Amino acid sequence: MAVSRFSRRVLVVIGLGVAVPALILAFLGAFLTLRIARAVQDESVKYNTYLSQQVSEAYEQEVMAHLRRAVIPAENAARNGATMAQVVEALGNEGGEFDGAHLVPVDELDGYSLLIVESQPLIYAAGTGARQGDYFTGILLRDPTGQVAGAGGWWINPRKFLTAHLEPVIQDRLPANPHLYGGFESTRRLAVQLFAPDNSEIGRVRTPGPARTARVEALQGPFEGYSVRVTATPNSPVVWAGRFVQIELAFIGLMGLVILVATVFGLRYTIRQLELAQLKAGFVSNITHELKTPIAIIRLAVESLEMRRFTTAEESQKFLDMIARETQRLSTLVEKILDFARLEAGQRVFRFESLDMVEVVRGAVESMRPRLDDQRFQVVVDLPDGLPPVQGDGTALTQCVLNLLDNAMKYSRDRKEIRVHADARDRYVYVSVSDCGIGITPGDQKRIFEKFVRLENGLVHDVKGAGLGLSLVSQIIRAHGGRIEVQSTPGEGSTFTLVLPAAGGMVSSAEDVSRKTAS
Numbered sequence: 001m002a003v004s005r006f007s008r009r010v011l012v013v014i015g016l017g018v019a020v021p022a023l024i025l026a027f028l029g030a031f032l033t034l035r036i037a038r039a040v041q042d043e044s045v046k047y048n049t050y051l052s053q054q055v056s057e058a059y060e061q062e063v064m065a066h067l068r069r070a071v072i073p074a075e076n077a078a079r080n081g082a083t084m085a086q087v088v089e090a091l092g093n094e095g096g097e098f099d100g101a102h103l104v105p106v107d108e109l110d111g112y113s114l115l116i117v118e119s120q121p122l123i124y125a126a127g128t129g130a131r132q133g134d135y136f137t138g139i140l141l142r143d144p145t146g147q148v149a150g151a152g153g154w155w156i157n158p159r160k161f162l163t164a165h166l167e168p169v170i171q172d173r174l175p176a177n178p179h180l181y182g183g184f185e186s187t188r189r190l191a192v193q194l195f196a197p198d199n200s201e202i203g204r205v206r207t208p209g210p211a212r213t214a215r216v217e218a219l220q221g222p223f224e225g226y227s228v229r230v231t232a233t234p235n236s237p238v239v240w241a242g243r244f245v246q247i248e249l250a251f252i253g254l255m256g257l258v259i260l261v262a263t264v265f266g267l268r269y270t271i272r273q274l275e276l277a278q279l280k281a282g283f284v285s286n287i288t289h290e291l292k293t294p295i296a297i298i299r300l301a302v303e304s305l306e307m308r309r310f311t312t313a314e315e316s317q318k319f320l321d322m323i324a325r326e327t328q329r330l331s332t333l334v335e336k337i338l339d340f341a342r343l344e345a346g347q348r349v350f351r352f353e354s355l356d357m358v359e360v361v362r363g364a365v366e367s368m369r370p371r372l373d374d375q376r377f378q379v380v381v382d383l384p385d386g387l388p389p390v391q392g393d394g395t396a397l398t399q400c401v402l403n404l405l406d407n408a409m410k411y412s413r414d415r416k417e418i419r420v421h422a423d424a425r426d427r428y429v430y431v432s433v434s435d436c437g438i439g440i441t442p443g444d445q446k447r448i449f450e451k452f453v454r455l456e457n458g459l460v461h462d463v464k465g466a467g468l469g470l471s472l473v474s475q476i477i478r479a480h481g482g483r484i485e486v487q488s489t490p491g492e493g494s495t496f497t498l499v500l501p502a503a504g505g506m507v508s509s510a511e512d513v514s515r516k517t518a519s
């Protein structure tokens with residue numbers, strides 16, 4: 001019996017009414033957190049890119065600072081017709097750690113370029129000959145007529161210059177810019193990296209944090225090919241914010257999952273409880289009917305005997321047989337209910353002993369024989385010799401086989417054929433009862449082992465039952481360390497198989513087992 005569609009719908013609506021808003025809130029939280037994190041990250045990247053540009057400019061200013069002091073005297077000397085040596089002297093040693101001042105004919109420079117820094121033309125050019133790899137940095141010198149006479153300046157090794165000036169550039173120039181402190185980060189939390197043209201790192205100030213988005217800024221002029229990157233250090237607020245976002249997102253995700261799982265399980269549990277309540281109600285009405293019928297028959301038979309509504313001894317015997325049969329039916333039913341109650345309460349005690357399942361099955365079939373014959377069932381009993389023993393409770397296992405036989409009879413129609421078969425394979429003993437009855441749809445095959453379940457199809461409707469038999473069998477078999485299986489095709493029949501572990505694990509192979517067939 002299933003929960004009504006309406007109750008199911010109500011439950012789903014209530015469940016979703018809780019879960020959906022909670023999930024929406026969780027996802028909204030995650031979305032907003034991500035948006036804020038993205039905004040902070042973007043802002044930080046913008047600042048860092050800006051800072052990289054500042055570093056790049058600071059390098060150019062560093063070169064110009066050296067030049068500025070020397071340019072005017074050297075240019076003036078050149079314009080006043082001084083000799084080359086005098087011009088070089090005027091350039092002096094303002095280059096500082098640059099190589100000593102030189103005067104180079106312009107055409108000796110390998111494709112010079114002019115870079116305007118602070119409105120001063122700065123010339124730089126690829127080095128030639130011995131200075132391969134270095135750059136010439138300086139000014140164009142013109143003679144009094146205005147003609148370019150040559151270039152005066154210094155040879156400079158960009159790599160050495162950049163690494164040597166990294167610290168001063170960061171320490172002295174960046175803090176001088178007030179913008180740097182208005183942002184999210186202070187310069188104490190910034191890492192600056194210098195990269196060579198082959199992208200290898202050649203210098204750094206502080207260790208960079210995990211900033212995948214930070215842009216690399218290319219340097220200009222004599223430092224072409226080199227680049228700098230400014231990122232936040234691992235302990236900067238931006239990096240911490242990123243970490244918090246990750247933790248928060250993981251937490252929100254986890255909460256969403258918990259809400260979802262709790263809703264699904266809560267709904268399933270409630271639906272299951274409702275189903276059980278309905279099944280129980282059905283069970284009570286079923287069982288009442290099952291008890292009332294034999295009582296009514298017994299009362300009728302007793303009344304008939306009391307009022308002597310019989311003429312011959314056979315007729316009175318018929319009433320006595322009726323009373324005996326119905327009393328038996330009643331006691332079987334009551335026994336079944338008590339058994340079920342004991343099993344449910346975990347109070348049923350099994351007495352395990354070494355059992356031959358062939359004996360158990362044969363005993364069960366024989367005790368059913370009168371009913372089977374009475375209803376004209378054709379029974380094929382296919383039991384092998386040498387089946388390994390199982391550790392089990394004889395009464396309980398007999399009860400299992402009897403239940404399967406009872407069902408096989410109850411759910412058979414015109415083809416009254418039952419086959420009982422036993423077998424041993426892979427350390428297990430298999431006992432199956434097959435019928436050619438109404439069969440069970442695949443969807444119902446799991447449900448039938450649940451307590452109180454009776455399938456609601458027209459074919460079963462007029463068959464008596466309490467919905468306890470298979471649940472009882474399944475619980476008993478599980479208590480024996482085994483399982484029950486069902487194979488069935490609707491309209492063709494069913495096979496229920498008890499699978500029990502063989503005692504001691506020693507099982508003779510299927511080929512060794514000889515069969516005895518009786519019908």
Ligand code: ADP
Pocket residue numbers: 407408410411435437438439440448453454455456460464465466467468469470471494
């Ligand atoms: P019941 O007392 O109703 O027979 P069971 O627990 O023994 O209770 O069986 C549960 C349900 O499984 C039955 O109501 C019936 O619908 C189905 N069933 C059991 N055995 C068979 C069978 N051999 N063939 C078809 N249906 C079966």
